[in-house]
Amino acid sequence: MSSPQPNPTIQSLATRIKTGQITRIVVLTGAGISTSAGIPDFRSPTTGLYDKLAPLNLPYPEALFHISYFSHSPEPFYAIARARHPANLKPTLSHAFLALLAKKNILHFLFTQNVDNLEEKAGIPAEKVLAVHGSWKSQHCWTCKASYPDELMEKAINAGEVPYCLEAGCGGAIKPDVVFFGENLPSAFDEKIHLISEAECMLVLGTSLRVAPCSTIPRQIAAGVPRVLINMEKAGDLGSREDDVLLLGSCDEGGLSVCGCAWVEG
Ligand code: CNA
Numbered sequence: 001m002s003s004p005q006p007n008p009t010i011q012s013l014a015t016r017i018k019t020g021q022i023t024r025i026v027v028l029t030g031a032g033i034s035t036s037a038g039i040p041d042f043r044s045p046t047t048g049l050y051d052k053l054a055p056l057n058l059p060y061p062e063a064l065f066h067i068s069y070f071s072h073s074p075e076p077f078y079a080i081a082r083a084r085h086p087a088n089l090k091p092t093l094s095h096a097f098l099a100l101l102a103k104k105n106i107l108h109f110l111f112t113q114n115v116d117n118l119e120e121k122a123g124i125p126a127e128k129v130l131a132v133h134g135s136w137k138s139q140h141c142w143t144c145k146a147s148y149p150d151e152l153m154e155k156a157i158n159a160g161e162v163p164y165c166l167e168a169g170c171g172g173a174i175k176p177d178v179v180f181f182g183e184n185l186p187s188a189f190d191e192k193i194h195l196i197s198e199a200e201c202m203l204v205l206g207t208s209l210r211v212a213p214c215s216t217i218p219r220q221i222a223a224g225v226p227r228v229l230i231n232m233e234k235a236g237d238l239g240s241r242e243d244d245v246l247l248l249g250s251c252d253e254g255g256l257s258v259c260g261c262a263w264v265e266g
Contacts, residue, residue, distance in 0.1 A: 008226045014261030024108035026199035028217050032206020033094035033251045067182040074162045074173040081157045086116035095122035097255030109195040115178045133179040141165035143172025196220045202227045206251045209236035230254030
């Protein structure tokens with residue numbers, strides 16, 4: 001039986017990583033790891049998307065990404081789509097940090113709520129990542145589910161116009177394969193969720209933990225397994241357990257400091 005660990009710090013966790021005592025890290029990320037790439041998050045005051053929607057006259061901010069609203073009014077979504085589209089954006093230091101965990105073979109699994117596909121651009125192996133809310137990589141007709149060409153989608157996004165289905169007699173609006181509020185998550189979520197129980201450490205980066213079911217992931221980590229929150233603000237129940245470590249500040253700096261402790265200093 002292993003001896004009980006004192007309350008962890010980022011330094012003591014780094015030592016456990018360095019000495020091979022932690023080899024399975026499960027990570028949950030959100031919009032905060034991509035803000036330094038130029039994609040605003042949803043909920044940060046002033047800079048977040050929800051603070052800038054007044055001109056669109058939405059019934060409520062989340063309507064922009066709610067399937068019941070999109071199904072009759074796709075125009076507001078395409079009015080902001082260009083600014084949200086991740087084409088030409090580069091991964092951040094936080095993505096590089098996660099890619100390094102994968103390279104060191106200690107990234108057990110990454111659940112990302114992000115739809116920007118920057119994990120792939122950063123070189124994180126596809127089998128280690130689940131984009132729980134889908135991504136902008138592909139798109140389909142919302143009505144008949146026919147696929148739609150990438151180049152026409154890009155053209156519509158750049159023009160701020162709604163693309164419509166090319167199938168004869170359909171004419172439905174095209175939707176990127178991003179999971180909107182009110183839609184089901186990919187079945188892979190249920191297939192991968194058991195990996196949480198195999199974690200020897202959990203990292204939570206850049207998320208307000210306000211969107212279920214990802215918001216429940218940190219609570220599913222077994223008692224005694226260290227959980228680290230790297231975020232501008234406190235989120236969820238992180239900080240309520242003895243084994244929690246809070247690094248409140250930017251994700252990029254938090255990732256760098258973990259790397260510094262684990263692989264650079266001493
Ligand atoms: P959110 O609710 O907007 O929360 C973001 C969190 O990140 C907040 O707690 C911020 O304080 C924090 N934050 C912002 N910038 C930084 C930073 N540089 N360093 C540290 N912390 C920071 O977003 P969530 O991800 O929690 O919500 C889930 C939604 C957001 C998912 O459905 C996503 O699809 C959706 N989203 C995705 C993207 C993207 O793909 N890049 C962008 C915006 C929203």
